[in-house]
Amino acid sequence: MLRLKQDAMVVLIGDQIAFVRGRRAVRVVVSPRWEAVARALIEGAGSDRVRGLAGGGAESSTLGQLLGALRGIGALEAPPRETGLSAAVVERHRRTLRFFGTHETPDNDRFSFLERLVNAKVFVVGLGGVGSWIAYQLLMSGVGTVSGCDGDVVEMSNLNRMALIGPGDVGNPKTEVLHRHFASRFPDASVNFSRRVVTSVDDLVEMAAGHDLIIGAADQPYLSIRLWVSGASLQSGVPSxxxxxxxxxxxxxxxxxxxxxxxxAALLRTSGVAARGAQTEHFPMPQVGTLCPQPAADSAMVALEAIRFLTGCTAPVTLDAYLQKGPGLLDGVIHELPPERDCVLSCGGHKNRREAERR
Ligand SMILES: [Zn+2]
Structure with missing residues (x-):
């Protein structure tokens, strides 16, 4: 495998292709052949493929000189280690890999980040306007197993905000419809949805067992569903x-x-908002207006947080914190949320934090 390092650039200067790294550059004359070689080196390609693109005969010695010069300025990477990723997955995620390339460390190369996603198992609670987009984005990003549950059927009024669905899906369970749409798009992934309404912590513990992350994207019952998701984490050890x-x-x-x-507990103490939520949770959902970009934007933030957590490529921002969105689509404030002594689930984070600080 031959590949340019992430910090090397390829630029066109006049009639030359320049491979630039720092202040040093290697140049070749522009031609379709060298453009193809440059493209292959940017994406990473087997040496046979690069040799094929460069042509045989006299060109092969020129390719040898080019590669020698690129090694001389430190622009070529060492061959990546053997990964468990199939060629199809690597090809599908060429751009994902380049993204991860910007977060590489001596212990974590771009392939290790992708491998973590491919091996990850995520359970999504609620597959409506938010959950459908979360599941879609996780699968697009390479997550290998996405499971989930939802008890509803698709209604005509869902068509303004749920991912992928159309008029032909109305009347069918959201789980069945999304499974069908995802299965054809992500043949390498495992998609497991069950048509089920969560009514307790135990329901979730049973369904989410063996997963790496539970994502709560259901809105009813207003307070209980959130406490059930965190409660399931406490009971099973699976983060959420x-x-x-x-x-x-x-x-x-x-x-x-x-x-x-x-x-x-924090909301109760500061504003009483949670208390109002608790009182109204068994009433029907108020008919709030929703414009597709709102749930889509929320889901994007959740999917990105999930990817950060699953890969470790960068630190999640909602650990001991949450993002409170503002009235517009693009505003919001991150609030710190240290573990509360009065946590209604008695999660114990407060005590652990104190002990950690004492040590
Ligand atoms: Zn807690």
Whole structure:
């Protein structure tokens, strides 16, 4: 495998292609052949393929000189280690890999980030306007197993905001419809949806067992569903990330960070908002207006947080914190949320934090 390092650039200067790294450059004359070679080196290609593109005979010695010069300025990477990723997955995720390339460390190359996604198992609670987009984006990003549950059927009024659905899907369960749409688009992934309404922590513990992350994207019952998701994390040890009610987060890692019960306690203490939510939770959902970009934007933030957590490429921002969205689509404030002593789930994060500080 031959590949240019992430910090090397390829630029056209007059009639020359320049491979630039720092202050040093290697140049070749522009031609379709060298353009193809440059493209292959940017994306990374087997040496046979690069040799094929460069042509045989006299050109092969020129290719040898080019590669020698590129090694001389440190612009070529060492061959990547063997990965468990199939050629089809690597090809599909060429651009994903380049994104991860900007977050590489000595211990984590771009392939290791993608491998973590391919091996990850995520459970999404609620597959409506937000959950459908979350599942879609996780699959697009390479997550290998996406499971989830939802009890509803598609209604005509869902067509303004759910991912992928159309008029022909109306009347059918959301789980069946999304499974069909996803299965054809992501043949390498495992998609497991069950038509089920969550009514307790135990329901979720059973369904989400064996997953790496639970994502709460259901909005009813207003308070209980959030506490059930965090409660399932506490009971099973599987971390969870929540969204809904204009918030993204917190990302709850049992025994380490704050949970939905901590958020409820904090809101009760500061504004009483959570108390009002608790009182109204068994009433039907108010008919709030929704424009597609709102749930889509929320889902994008959740999916990005999930990818950060699953890969470790960068730190999640909703650990011991949550994002409170503003009235517009593009505004919001991150609020810190340390574990609460009065957490309604008694998650213990508060005590663990104190002990950690004492040590
Ligand atoms: Zn808590």
């Amino acid at each position: 990330l929540q969204t809904g009610g204009g918030r993204v987060g917190p990302l709850f890692i049992p025994d380490r960070t704050s949970c939905a019960g901590c958020l409820h």
